[in-house]
Amino acid sequence: DVQLLESGGGLAQPGGSLRLSCAASGFSFRSYAMTWVRQAPGKGLEWVSDISSSGHSTYYADSVKGRFTISRDNSKNTLYLQMSSLRVEDTAVYYCAKVLANWGPERYDPTFDYWGQGTLVTVSS
Amino acid sequence: EIVLTQSPATLSLSPGERATLSCRASQNIVTFLAWYQQKPGQSPRLLIYDASNRATGVPARFSGSGSGTDFTLTISRLEPEDFAVYYCQQRYNWPPLTFGGGTKVEIK
Numbered sequence: 001d002v003q004l005l006e007s008g009g010g011l012a013q014p015g016g017s018l019r020l021s022c023a024a025s026g027f028s029f030r031s032y033a034m035t036w037v038r039q040a041p042g043k044g045l046e047w048v049s050d051i052s053s054s055g056h057s058t059y060y061a062d063s064v065k066g067r068f069t070i071s072r073d074n075s076k077n078t079l080y081l082q083m084s085s086l087r088v089e090d091t092a093v094y095y096c097a098k099v100l101a102n103w104g105p106e107r108y109d110p111t112f113d114y115w116g117q118g119t120l121v122t123v124s125s
Numbered sequence: 126e127i128v129l130t131q132s133p134a135t136l137s138l139s140p141g142e143r144a145t146l147s148c149r150a151s152q153n154i155v156t157f158l159a160w161y162q163q164k165p166g167q168s169p170r171l172l173i174y175d176a177s178n179r180a181t182g183v184p185a186r187f188s189g190s191g192s193g194t195d196f197t198l199t200i201s202r203l204e205p206e207d208f209a210v211y212y213c214q215q216r217y218n219w220p221p222l223t224f225g226g227g228t229k230v231e232i233k
Contacts, residue, residue, distance in 0.1 A: 044226050045227075046224070047222040059220040062221070109174075110216045111171065111174045111175075112159075113171045115170070118168060
């Protein structure tokens with residue numbers, strides 16, 4: 001069974017940093033692009049960032065560009081999101097998710113077929 | 126950025142009734158649209174991809190249709206477990222990937 005387990009959430013101060021992790025199992029992690037999607041309390045879904053299966057291509061929402069960095073360690077089957085210069089508006093549950101299909105190291109379908117349970121990030125002074 | 130507008134915001138129906146949810150894109154996205162279901166306290170679940178393809182394990186009462194700018198998710202007969210929030214998502218032109226604002230299907 002595919003499993004995605006996020007960790008690293010918690011309370012951070014404005015301007016602070018956190019690193020989220022997503023441990024993957026049950027599929028060939030190195031073969032699939034991955035994503036982070038967040039959901040502010042009581043709000044809808046917001047795409048944050050994608051990374052290709054090789055890790056060479058990364059994409060970001062404008063709201064986090066320059067502050068967040070997505071990365072992966074295919075030897076550890078783990079996805080990361082380094083968050084810095086945190087803002088109150090970054091408060092959300094952060095989900096990692098697997099893409100539905102991959103056609104090569106840099107080409108994939110950003111539809112998400114498996115999601116983790118989410119980790120809550122609260123930014124507050 | 127492609128904006129997805131979902132309507133209605135809330136749909137009040139009874140079990141056994143038919144649910145019709147709409148998602149409109151701000152520009153032509155061909156059929157590059159997915160639908161997700163999210164229940165309270167749970168992660169989203171993929172229902173439909175590429176506008177009309179059911180994901181693995183999704184019951185046949187869920188169907189998707191549409192192309193271009195107008196898309197529909199239909200639940201033929203609502204089961205108690207179908208009361209949830211539904212989101213559409215486009216992958217035609219990204220970044221950014223975008224989601225609609227959601228439609229809540231609630232028990233009448």
